[in-house]
Amino acid sequence: DGGITQSPKYLFRxxxxxVTLSCEQNLNHDAMYWYRQDPGQGLRLxxxxxxxxxxxxxxxxxxxxxxxxxxxxxxxxxxxxxKNPTAFYLCASSVSEGYTFGSGTRLTVV
Amino acid sequence: xxxxxQMEGPVTLSEEAFLTINCTYTATGYPSLFWYVQYxxxxxxxxxxxxxxxDKGSNKGFExxxxxxxxxxxxxxxxxxxSDSAVYFCALIRPGAGSYQLTFGKGTKLSxxx
Numbered sequence: 001d002g003g004i005t006q007s008p009k010y011l012f013r014x015x016x017x018x019v020t021l022s023c024e025q026n027l028n029h030d031a032m033y034w035y036r037q038d039p040g041q042g043l044r045l046x047x048x049x050x051x052x053x054x055x056x057x058x059x060x061x062x063x064x065x066x067x068x069x070x071x072x073x074x075x076x077x078x079x080x081x082x083k084n085p086t087a088f089y090l091c092a093s094s095v096s097e098g099y100t101f102g103s104g105t106r107l108t109v110v
Numbered sequence: 111x112x113x114x115x116q117m118e119g120p121v122t123l124s125e126e127a128f129l130t131i132n133c134t135y136t137a138t139g140y141p142s143l144f145w146y147v148q149y150x151x152x153x154x155x156x157x158x159x160x161x162x163x164x165d166k167g168s169n170k171g172f173e174x175x176x177x178x179x180x181x182x183x184x185x186x187x188x189x190x191x192x193s194d195s196a197v198y199f200c201a202l203i204r205p206g207a208g209s210y211q212l213t214f215g216k217g218t219k220l221s222x223x224x
Contacts, residue, residue: 042216097203097210101153
């Protein structure tokens with residue numbers, strides 16, 4: 001079955017460490033996205049990529065970095081510069097207006 | 111810019127009650143409108159959508175009508191079930207320059223009690 005896989009589902013890291021969240025899709029979608037979800041804030045766009053080897057900042061890109069070396073993969077690195085990294089992170093891919101979301105990674109920084 | 115405003119929750123209803131979750135939007139042109147649902151600990155699933163004025167989207171007993179005159183896309187269900195307990199997001203896409211970015215509301219948490 002085609003879909004998006006995010007791993008791990010739960011991630012714990014110490015403050016000051018970088019951490020990379022994985023997102024893989026086998027839907028052959030060109031566009032991929034990373035969202036951050038906080039209680040009462042909805043989903044906010046971190047980064048998006050419309051094609052391999054290209055990506056753009058979203059609304060809250062500070063403290064995050066991404067790469068898009070393969071069509072199937074769009075990993076997100078949460079750097080130590082991100083002031084409040086504890087959140088639920090969702091990856092998505094799309095073709096036109098049809099989006100597919102992963103099941104998310106809950107990151108807790110202690 | 112584009113924005114979506116939806117009623118704040120949480121909303122608590124008894125089983126078989128009528129549900130309305132209000133959603134209004136601001137966008138230039140003719141956006142497509144969506145309702146997504148998120149069950150606990152999961153990602154988002156498309157519930158329904160409408161792509162032009164007066165269109166009605168429907169799925170699993172939920173309905174929403176694209177009202178351009180009031181810039182609204184309110185979600186309704188005649189009789190909710192406990193299994194409908196989830197967070198509901200209203201969203202829009204205003205295509206431009208080849209981009210199909212979703213703009214979300216803040217979400218409304220629905221709890222249905224037996």
